[in-house]
Amino acid sequence: MDIFNFYMPTRLFFGQGAVKKLARAKLPAGKGLIITGGTSTTRLGYVDKVAGALREGGHETIVYNKVQPNPTIEGVRECAALCRAEGCTFVAGLGGGSSIDTAKAVAIMATNEGDWWDYIHGGTGKGQRIKNDGLPLIAIPTTAGTGTEADPWTVVTNGEEKIGGGGDKCFPTISVVDPGFMMTVPPHLTAYQGFDALFHACEGYIATCASPVSEMFSLKAVELIAGALPEAVHNGGNADARADVALGSTLAGFVETLSSCTGEHAIEHALSAYHPALPHGAGLIMISEAYWKRFFASSGERLTALSRAMGKKDAAAPEDFIACLQSLRKACDVQTLRMSGYGIEPSDFGKIADNAQSTMGNLFRLDPRPLSREDIMEILAESYQ
Incomplete structure (x- = not known):
């Protein structure tokens, strides 16, 4: 070890x-x-x-x-x-x-x-x-x-x-x-914030600097957030659901302390740096599927473990993680987010990729496999609507 x-x-x-x-x-x-x-x-x-x-x-x-x-x-x-x-x-x-x-x-x-x-x-x-x-x-x-x-x-x-x-x-x-x-946070913001916390935990789980302690916090945070976020979105007055998501978010903060975010956060920070009206969590949701697909070969077992933590107990392949993300997006009514709705254009992708690498490039070094400038632009292109 x-x-x-x-x-x-x-x-x-x-x-x-x-x-x-x-x-x-x-x-x-x-x-x-x-x-x-x-x-x-x-x-x-x-x-x-x-x-x-x-x-x-x-x-x-x-x-x-x-x-x-x-x-x-x-x-x-x-x-x-x-x-x-x-x-x-x-x-x-x-x-x-x-x-x-x-x-x-x-x-x-x-x-x-x-x-x-x-x-x-x-x-x-x-x-x-x-x-x-x-x-x-x-x-x-x-x-x-x-x-x-x-x-x-x-x-x-x-x-x-x-x-x-x-x-x-x-x-x-x-x-x-x-x-x-936290009881009065509007549904859409509850969803955006909850997904931010979810990705803190998930990114920290696949990061190359993950440890046994961070992994423990990651899986529990994912379990709490995935299990309670839809209820917190649709019934914000449910104190138990709010508490579970709050605890999941705090545990995901421990993950950020003990492990790290990865390239997904670097890309989103560049997106919302150029487009400040874009909520951070919404940007993460938009790029998530294209980003996570890049790690099927390098992190298959870890993505499968994350799928099980999200509630798919029979998960057997890394593709199950994408299915879990899609299901949670639908359950939280954030499946129709569009980059174009925030003024992002395909012509921006080059400068967004350059910004991500120059400002928070260290996060890409913690991805399970290297992501090039071309990879970042492809992630943005595949995510664009």
Whole structure:
């Protein structure tokens, strides 16, 4: 058995009402910055619940509420400037992956010199090492998809570059996964986010850096998500289904920590970098069948195991995995997604392939077999509608 590494320093609280645990959390004295986006977290009372729990623990808070669905470097800089000016001693990311990823970058910028893009490897990033620990970070997801509450990674967009970054200093100090915060996510977004989490687990299972521990989390995450996502989509008030998908997403975050995403995510990041209106999960769904077909020969046994985890207990061939994906897409009403509906054109495929390789090319090195520029363009062409 190969040597593998397990490092997961985040204290995780999971379950209905878990946000109350923040009242007794060990945090530095001083003011906290709650980082969120839009209006829903305020309108639904989540900001007040988080602020109330922290206030009970003796902490004053202020709120930054301008995070965009695809967080930008400009937003990160603005939020970091507020954090420094207010002398905040910890940060809390409340919302989808965008809010938590912004909070991770802000926590680092508050204690390190320069700009977040100085610490990005790929594209125009300067590839510097993060020297100092960031501010203590609380991650509180209101969606079940990114798993960023259980990994040390961020995704930030700078112009036409949408690049993941981070490292051990970007782990949340505390993560609170309260399924009660996820009950009102609309059906289509529930589906997109759930598929994102599913592919985190599946990609981590076939990645060349997978380990026995990551494989365990992968299969359980796939089982939970595939089993509960259709019900969560069609009956969002089903607390058990919401909790299963939330737990599956968090376990898939462990997979991202212990293994890695692969080329599927690199391709989609390039797609949504050029077309920001494209939800990340929707882009993954669009390219998934063409991408996964490339690994029948190299990863047949693993694809068969994933099929069984998705509920096809008699799976005997890698092609069964594609059938499972198709079935889950139909069950979640996302089988008719079209690239053309988001302004993507076949003439874009070359620059998308180049962007994927230049910004997140390291992920392709973890695919079970190499994917060339031509392979990427063929995946896009086969997925196009």
